[in-house]
Amino acid sequence: MSWFSEHIAKKGEKIAVIYSDVCYTYAQLAAQIKGYTAFIKSNVPHGEVVALISDYTIESIALFFALAENKNIIVPVASKMKSEADERIRAANCSYSISIAGKEPVILKNEMPEGVHSLIRDLQHKNRSGLILFSSGTSGVPKAMIHDLDNLLDSYKDKKQKELVFLILLMFDHIGGLNTLLTCLSTGVTIVIPGNREPGYVCSLIEKYHVNVLPASPTFLNLILISGSEEKYDLSSLKMITYGTEPMPDNLLLKLKEAFPRVKFLQTFGTSETGISQISSKSSSSNFMKFGDSDTEFKIVDSELWIRSKTQILGYLNSGMEHFTHDGWFRTGDIVEESGDGYIKIIGRNKDIINVGGEKVVPSEVESMLFRMPGVKDCIVYGEFNPITGQMVVAKVLYEETVKASELKKLITTFCTGKLERYKIPAKIVVATVSEFSERFKKKRI
Amino acid sequence: MTKEKIAETVIAVVKDYCSNYHISGEINLHTTLIGENKLFDSMGLVNVIVDIETAFMEQDIDISLTSEKAMSGRISPFRSIESICNFIAKQLEAENK
Numbered sequence: 415m416s417w418f419s420e421h422i423a424k425k426g427e428k429i430a431v432i433y434s435d436v437c438y439t440y441a442q443l444a445a446q447i448k449g450y451t452a453f454i455k456s457n458v459p460h461g462e463v464v465a466l467i468s469d470y471t472i473e474s475i476a477l478f479f480a481l482a483e484n485k486n487i488i489v490p491v492a493s494k495m496k497s498e499a500d501e502r503i504r505a506a507n508c509s510y511s512i513s514i515a516g517k518e519p520v521i522l523k524n525e526m527p528e529g530v531h532s533l534i535r536d537l538q539h540k541n542r543s544g545l546i547l548f549s550s551g552t553s554g555v556p557k558a559m560i561h562d563l564d565n566l567l568d569s570y571k572d573k574k575q576k577e578l579v580f581l582i583l584l585m586f587d588h589i590g591g592l593n594t595l596l597t598c599l600s601t602g603v604t605i606v607i608p609g610n611r612e613p614g615y616v617c618s619l620i621e622k623y624h625v626n627v628l629p630a631s632p633t634f635l636n637l638i639l640i641s642g643s644e645e646k647y648d649l650s651s652l653k654m655i656t657y658g659t660e661p662m663p664d665n666l667l668l669k670l671k672e673a674f675p676r677v678k679f680l681q682t683f684g685t686s687e688t689g690i691s692q693i694s695s696k697s698s699s700s701n702f703m704k705f706g707d708s709d710t711e712f713k714i715v716d717s718e719l720w721i722r723s724k725t726q727i728l729g730y731l732n733s734g735m736e737h738f739t740h741d742g743w744f745r746t747g748d749i750v751e752e753s754g755d756g757y758i759k760i761i762g763r764n765k766d767i768i769n770v771g772g773e774k775v776v777p778s779e780v781e782s783m784l785f786r787m788p789g790v791k792d793c794i795v796y797g798e799f800n801p802i803t804g805q806m807v808v809a810k811v812l813y814e815e816t817v818k819a820s821e822l823k824k825l826i827t828t829f830c831t832g833k834l835e836r837y838k839i840p841a842k843i844v845v846a847t848v849s850e851f852s853e854r855f856k857k858k859r860i
Numbered sequence: 861m862t863k864e865k866i867a868e869t870v871i872a873v874v875k876d877y878c879s880n881y882h883i884s885g886e887i888n889l890h891t892t893l894i895g896e897n898k899l900f901d902s903m904g905l906v907n908v909i910v911d912i913e914t915a916f917m918e919q920d921i922d923i924s925l926t927s928e929k930a931m932s933g934r935i936s937p938f939r940s941i942e943s944i945c946n947f948i949a950k951q952l953e954a955e956n957k
Contacts, residue, residue, distance in 0.1 A: 771902055803903070806906050806926075818918055819914050819917070819918070820915065823911070823914070841903075841907050843914075
């Protein structure tokens with residue numbers, strides 16, 4: 415049995431997971447892992463690539479560890495869209511798929527083309543478990559990247575034990591979600607898994623189970639403010655909100671700090687390629703952060719953040735290593751600003767930068783300004799083709815009243831004039847009727 | 861939509877924009893927008909083009925002045941108010957065929 419499974423067993427009667435109003439202890443989770451390990455060993459050859467099709471449930475967590483025990487290469491698939499799930503199973507060349515029907519795991523053998531990728535063969539030869547994650551795939555086809563899972567799990571060894579309750583929002587197939595899960599289990603805390611990600615429901619669970627830590631995306635946190643859920647429920651148990659996966663607009667952070675004055679806000683940072691790094695925020699109301707992680711090196715090249723970490727991927731199954739330098743640095747594509755005292759702030763993504771006739775516009779700067787405008791409940795800023803300046807700034811805005819696009823543009827132009835340079839002021843306004851979010855509460859960039 | 865109606869909408873948008881930005885000048889079909897005696901700089905033109913699109917959209921008429929096609933002609937459709945009106949009329953004709 416691996417050290418991680420042993421660690422879980424040792425926590426005994428402590429509550430590990432609360433899901434659908436049922437509490438499961440660490441001992442129950444350990445027993446589940448043990449049972450599944452025997453089941454997997456007799457049904458799936460070790461070293462095979464296996465898709466684990468499920469969102470977070472007690473069963474899927476136990477299966478994850480059972481597959482790691484069997485030295486399988488795990489492909490977590492949490493997508494509710496069958497086409498997306500199938501695409502991932504194909505891209506990773508999974509020979510088996512496991513899903514959960516009721517409470518029982520169901521194993522399916524997939525017909526896959528012959529041939530094994532050399533990175534997978536290497537892991538099999540070394541008798542190590544693996545993990546395949548996908549990039550969000552803005553270019554169309556998601557990139558399949560492979561981690562040495564034993565190496566990743568080992569980075570959670572000897573963590574200080576804590577008495578806290580966490581609520582997990584991010585999904586199983588996301589490095590941030592997986593990191594939260596592994597951090598929680600390695601530090602012996604209690605995990606609350608919500609049945610859905612509706613802000614009011616999530617807040618009701620925070621009240622009910624006295625949740626202390628909420629890892630969430632800025633978009634989800636804004637959704638809580640929009641719905642007014644923080645006023646409806648008693649959220650006084652919250653000690654810390656950690657945020658990541660997209661840049662936090664300065665003004666949203668200030669609004670959040672106002673709504674949750676006693677909560678500590680901490681930024682997290684990670685990429686699917688390099689794993690999650692330990693960082694510290696300059697203060698609760700600051701977006702500036704500092705790497706404090708002996709496993710992660712960083713440097714800034716032409717305003718872009720480069721990272722080299724001990725938990726980075728072995729490679730891609732369906733893509734080249736062009737984002738890595740030959741000496742192992744990963745070019746994150748995140749554009750950063752330096753404060754001079756060792757702190758950095760992420761201001762946008764390379765590809766998100768809008769080029770208006772040669773002038774560069776970072777969407778988060780415009781979004782931050784729009785968030786200060788009375789009546790604006792949410793917004794997203796992106797570039798669109800324009801025959802005069804190549805690109806122009808477009809803002810999709812959720813406004814508190816029903817308004818025509820032409821009227822809203824006038825209001826926005828008046829508000830921004832004198833505060834933003836003219837080329838940064840949105841030339842086009844799209845009125846959103848509902849806050850438009852992707853499944854992961856990460857803003858959709860168009 | 862008649863040519864007169866198209867011109868009416870376009871001129872109304874240009875006038876509105878000019879009055880908001882205190883741009884003075886005679887505004888009629890023959891007013892040039894870029895080039896000599898231009899009314900707007902590039903950002904002004906970007907904004908007016910989008911505003912014209914929006915004005916038609918709000919009358920439930922779907923036109924596009926910001927497509928790649930608007931750049932492909934030898935003479936830019938954005939040279940004068942008249943050329944913009946012609947460009948819009950052509951799009952609407954093509955749709956009705």
